[in-house]
Amino acid sequence: MAILEVLTIPDPRLKQESQPVERFDSSLRDFIHDLEQTMRSSPGGVGIAAPQVARFERIIIVDVSRKPKIQSHGRLVLINPEILEWQGMEKGREGCMSVPDYTGNVIRAKTIKINAYDESGQMRSYDCEGYEARAIQHEVDHLDGVLFLDRLVSRRTDLFQRKVYSEKSVAKSD
Amino acid sequence: MTNNWHMLTVVGKDKPGIVASISEALFAAGCNFGEASMSRLGGNFTIMLMVQYEGGTERLEKIIAPIAQTLNLRCHINAIEGQLHAHREPDVRISVYGQDRTGIVAHVTGTLARAGLDIYDLESDVGGSGENPVYIMHIEGHAMRGVDALKEALETEKTPGIETHLEEIDTIIG
Structure with a gap:
């Protein structure tokens, strides 16, 4: 059991893309155990991604059940996760163990449908919403080398900007 | 006063290039910037900017004076306690x-x-x-x-x- 060192910005490795997990063995499960300990050691931490501790494999853990009044699946270990559907948009505040002393507003999908393997290599499917869906999207971004800083919206952005479609793009979609 | 922090307040009729002019002059004089908030209020340019400068308030005033005059801006400088990395999270x-x-x-x-x-x-x-x-x-x-x-x-x-x-x-x- 170990609490792993968390990479913080401006470490360039946080911008690196992670590779799919291929072997579901005991070393993977040991790592997941340490990753979870690391997540739980962070005050308020509700999610973590493997690349945050310099293991560049597509593994995330999310557990928002410590937050009261929030619908969730409890502890989720998501390996090679794939978000299949997004619905709705919502602005929310995010922070990150890899970005100390800063939080900012990010727009995320309200509900998502996700496929992922669990620790034993079993494919599972989840429908997530709200706070849990946000946490998953934040962590999946880490697997692609994307930080919430890459998606910040201004404090003033409370309504979505009206999209202006040019005549050209309208014509294209016809 | 600790760490030579100053709060620079600048107000005037808005026009393009004010932030660039101020920041280039202060950078050239060896200033370091902290947190800042700029806003256009009723057509006026306004900024509050944390400036770290070792040469003291009077010399800082002299650095900013010619730019203020050229761009017709009013400036005010206060020596302050520097408080970076002291964000409070709104709830x-x-x-x-x-x-x-x-x-x-x-x-x-x-x-x-x-x-x-x-x-x-x-x-x-x-x-x-x-x-x-x-x-x-x-x-x-x-x-x-x-x-x-x-x-x-x-x-x-x-x-x-x-x-x-x-x-x-x-x-x-x-």
């Missing part, structure tokens, strides 16, 4: 809008202050038209006596024509 956001009239800010912020709101951030705009101006305000802060106390106060002190929305800010740490 509540309140938005207010209604037909513009005097007293909205006093009424709403007074109500909220008495119910335990510590304001961290406030911004407001006047939208609508000349004939029908609409006042819009966003506040973020900390509910020192809990969010329910604020909700209750807003409900009790409801004013016709003024809409208030209160939302908890639940920051994801991932």
